[in-house]
Amino acid sequence: MTTLILATLALAPLAAWLGGRSAKVATLLALWPLGLTVWFASALRILLQGGVVTDHVAWIPSLGLNLSFRLDGLSAVFALMITGIGTLIVVYGAHYLDGHPERGRFQASLFAFMAAMLGVVLTDNLFTLFVFWELTGFTSFLLIGFDHEKESSRRAATQALIVTGAGGLALLAAAVLISQVTGTLTIPELLSDRGLLTNHASYLPIVVLVLLAAFTKSAQFPFHFWLPGAMAAPTPVSAYLHSATMVKAGVYLVARLTPVLGGTLLWELPLVIIGGLTMLGGAYRAVQETDLKRVLAYSTVSALGTLFLLLGLGSEAAFTAAIVYLVAHACYKGALFQVAGVVDHATGTRDIRRLAGLRALLPQTSLAGLLAAASMVGLPLTIGFVAKELVYEAGLKYALSPFALVPAVVVGSALLGVCGLLAGFGPFFTPGAPPEGSHRASAGLWFGPLTLAVLGLLFGSAPGLTSGVFSLAASAVAGRSVEAHLALWHGLGLPLGLSALTLLLVALLYRARKLVRARAWPRSLGFERGFTGFLRIMDFISGRIGPPLQESSLASYALTFVLSAGTLVGVGYYLTAERVSLDGLLDVRAYELAISGLIILGAIGAVRARTTMTAVLCLGTSGYGVALTFLLFGAPDLAMTQFAAETLTAVIFVFVFWQFPRVDQASARLVKLRDAIIACGCGVLVTLLALDSATLPTTRRLSDFYAEAAPSLAHGRNIVNVILVDFRAFDTLGEITVLVTAAVGVVALLRIAAAERQGG
């Protein structure tokens, strides 16, 4: 599996190259995801016999990071959606963007996304999951901002990246907490000691963080606004990422961690409440929209809410319903998005008020739309019907409050059904003339949606085909064996009655759609505006804070730096220092004092110098003084080096600076006084530190080791030299490298100067 995922990523450049050619050539790219689909489908056989497929590659073993992948029922359902719909989207995208100058980039980003998304659903390590999770966000950013010349595209892409990226950070934090509590990050190991987390003090923050990650990624209230915004992406992207795959990563995360974290009210209640709110709010907003893609986007938000709601119900029936609903939604919504794209492509508009009578012009597309809409409405024989029956069944079994839940689910489903009709039925079967300039669609365009819609019909009419896989997936969510009972006919019962009621509501609401659109209140709750406002406030604050800190004046940076470093060290010294006793530190000889006086005079002279040359001479004087000090206190090597360095510095100074202007002491008096006080304070601090560390009791163990080892191990008599060229030879190598780099820099800069002199 590692190979498959990495190969998908590695194929991205090939996709860019092939995708940039004609639609026919680009269609060939679909062979790869098709192959992957076949691979995963054949792996199902192993799963159905009770096995799991695992793959393990050590990545950074020293950090405990491994690339290990694990295919179980839940992963397989997601992987098949990703690769299967991916195949169709590659074909669809190739035709949809035919003639677009950047279509190669589209295919490349699509492949990269596919690899990342497969990583999310197949990895069995939470950290790796985080990495892939952020990769999907990143590739999604690239795809939403595909038309990066449009400002609206860039804004939508950035917004999605910020919202989902922030959620990703929450996921990282949750992973860190989980690993601290359990000491492991691999999902199978987490599964084995359930209860450890739910009884731990960190359980609450972990749940909050995980749900935050899931809700942002899957566009739940109040983070839902990025998804309709993401409709700025080309329609193939919307169909793939923003309905069938990426937005379901949050659902996957919650489903995956339900056996580990679930089973408590703390986990389930937020899922039910937020999921329920999003389900109703999203569907309600969807029927008000007039843009085909926005209708579908809000209905996707609503469907994701339903999925979270189901996962929050916590019963086996609800988990089964969630899995079936997930697949049903991927089939009909993936199809409807592509249908919307075909309509847009053929007519040039997505306004549902203007779209009518397209059936004759787009016969195959209208069939796809009709089938998908039927599934979304929940007509018998479609998988949408099966899913809805299961949802109602699970809702009726909800122990806490079925009376509040079931009406909400019925209303949500009815509104979603209206959306289905608006997108898949209205444009084709409303009597009227198609918009002017409409043209037919090529087979590459209607192939994808029709396949998905027919699949929805197939899964719905032959439920035995999929029930085994769905049982496996539901078992993975529940953490125990679950048998999914899928049937064409669930018998006469309350769920069937509710389904009939829903159909009635759909019919009524669809007839009154114009009224609903006109009278709907409230319209937008303004979360997107709130988000933009929040960003604007942040911009404002940094606009206020930034400039004073970024004065673009080196002197003020130096001041800030010296002041803060001095304060930090000073406070630390004040808090920890003991009184220094000066006994034995005052043993001074006259010539030593003279040399120290020379250094100090040199330093003061350098400060007060009026010409560059005086300053250089003063610097040299104090440097020689330091060298003499080294000589006096038993360090002849240092003295020699210091003499050489000091001399060379003076020479270079004179070479370079002979033409520099006089030191004009440009600062104002008060500024100088301030700087002098700060500098003197730091100087006093350094003196105190030096005294403090000089009087600390030290061990000479290291020195004694070197003194012993120098002649015996390194066969040298000068211990300092031996340390440098033998014991610490690598340090010296680094030092030489620095010196060479500096020398290269000096020569290069001087050459430019010479060239300019010659040229000018």
Add this chain to the structure above:
Amino acid sequence: MELQLAIVAGVLYAAGLYLMMRRQLVQLIIGLGLITNGTNVLIFTSGGLTRTNPPVIPEEMPETLEPFADPVPQALILTAIVIGFGVLAFSLVLAHRVHKASGSDDVRGAS
């Protein structure tokens, strides 16, 4: 003797920092040079001072003459002197280029 060298280090730092907060590149670089020296004196003092033998084993003798100066800080400082020289030389030439290119060595104008 520690006291007097500690004061030397302090003065070198104070003068260096003061110069680094000035506006002219020349002063900045001279300040850098002073701080380099100050740091070396600081490490040297911290390591403990002795007026006795350097850490060299005389010919025909199996061991150093006790007591001898601590070789570890010396090795550190030796590296520091060389690196300090490299940095100083490079920044000097860089300042020269800035001066040439902008016609001024006022760092406030050289942004």
